[in-house]
Amino acid sequence: MSDVLQQASGWLDEGRNVALATVIETWGSAPQPVGSQLAIDGEGNFIGSVSGGCVEGAVVTEALDIMVSGQPKVLAFGVADETAWEVGLACGGKIRIYVEMLG
Amino acid sequence: MNKATLQSLLEARGKRLAVAVVTELATGRQRLVKAANGQGDQLADILEQGFRLDRSGVHQTPEGEMFVAIQNPALQLIIIGAVHIAQSLVPIAAAAGYAVTVIDPRGAFATEQRFPNIDVRPDWPDEVLPEIQLDQRTAFVALTHDPKIDDPALTAALSSDCFYIGALGSKRTQGSRIERLSAAGISQENLKRIHGPIGLDIGARGAPEIAIAIMAEITAALRHDRSRT
Numbered sequence: 036m037s038d039v040l041q042q043a044s045g046w047l048d049e050g051r052n053v054a055l056a057t058v059i060e061t062w063g064s065a066p067q068p069v070g071s072q073l074a075i076d077g078e079g080n081f082i083g084s085v086s087g088g089c090v091e092g093a094v095v096t097e098a099l100d101i102m103v104s105g106q107p108k109v110l111a112f113g114v115a116d117e118t119a120w121e122v123g124l125a126c127g128g129k130i131r132i133y134v135e136m137l138g
Numbered sequence: 139m140n141k142a143t144l145q146s147l148l149e150a151r152g153k154r155l156a157v158a159v160v161t162e163l164a165t166g167r168q169r170l171v172k173a174a175n176g177q178g179d180q181l182a183d184i185l186e187q188g189f190r191l192d193r194s195g196v197h198q199t200p201e202g203e204m205f206v207a208i209q210n211p212a213l214q215l216i217i218i219g220a221v222h223i224a225q226s227l228v229p230i231a232a233a234a235g236y237a238v239t240v241i242d243p244r245g246a247f248a249t250e251q252r253f254p255n256i257d258v259r260p261d262w263p264d265e266v267l268p269e270i271q272l273d274q275r276t277a278f279v280a281l282t283h284d285p286k287i288d289d290p291a292l293t294a295a296l297s298s299d300c301f302y303i304g305a306l307g308s309k310r311t312q313g314s315r316i317e318r319l320s321a322a323g324i325s326q327e328n329l330k331r332i333h334g335p336i337g338l339d340i341g342a343r344g345a346p347e348i349a350i351a352i353m354a355e356i357t358a359a360l361r362h363d364r365s366r367t
Contacts, residue, residue, distance in 0.1 A: 040144065040147060040148060041148065043144075044144055044145075044148060047141065047144075055139060057205070057207065059163070059194075059195075059196050059205045060195070060196050069193070069194045069195055070194040070207055070208070106166070107163075107166035109163055131196070133161065133163060133205060135139055135161075135166060136139075137139050137141075137144060138139075138140065138141050138144075
């Protein structure tokens with residue numbers, strides 16, 4: 036856990052909606068270790084990283100949904116999936132990511 | 139994560155306290171556990187191992203799937219000697235995630251101009267070190283070659299839980315250093331903790347390469363099983 040939380044806390048203080056995505060499991064060559072975090076605000080701005088760029092787009096989209104539903108969610112990405120190239124784990128790893136509302 | 143948990147996490151980081159956030163993945167229910175209170179916890183073994191190995195992870199428990207997020211205190215590097223090698227070591231350590239403090243009583247060396255944007259103390263180590271928490275997330279290197287400065291600093295480091303202690307100097311310098319510290323009453327067992335000559339043997343030539351060798355050795359001490367280092 037790094038400066039991402041500090042920044043996310045600042046966003047909350049500004050009254051923004053904030054979601055937090057955390058890598059909870061990895062298999063194979065995943066670029067970011069377990070515990071890596073990405074904070075997303077209501078406008079889709081994000082800081083931090085959960086994959087080195089491969090799946091951030093998909094995570095941000097899910098995060099915006101979660102800001103509406105309020106329900107946390109576990110996301111899974113990996114090469115086993117035919118569409119993996121589009122979601123984009125070109126590195127060949129698999130990851131699970133927990134996405135939750137902050138605040 | 140609610141705001142109270144977030145605030146507690148940020149406070150713990152400021153105070154260099156080890157804490158964990160346990161999340162029940164099915165429900166999102168969360169709790170914060172301090173390492174100091176981990177023993178009585180229902181996940182005591184998992185927490186103990188997580189803190190020790192600095193490893194977060196998902197665990198299957200009778201209550202369901204739990205994500206245990208470990209937040210150990212930030213890594214810090216204390217450098218004794220605002221010397222040329224220190225100037226090379228600072229940016230490498232910072233990039234690897236260490237908060238760096240440079241201590242040197244020689245005011246001409248310990249300047250903000252030579253070490254911008256980090257904590258520089260133009261003081262004697264034995265005056266400053268009591269203010270700094272030397273703990274299991276701290277690496278410590280003595281780079282001055284000067285026993286007047288290095289010896290008291292190493293003495294302080296050896297009485298702490300620093301995960302790495304290194305001292306610059308040839309085998310001969312290291313030999314006489316061990317003799318002095320031993321004569322001052324430090325046990326042989328404890329003195330073995332000093333890595334000297336400092337740094338992995340990569341044939342380093344010049345300050346930047348020596349800095350890489352030092353950072354590599356610190357990383358090995360941090361990440362390998364402690365018994366191997």
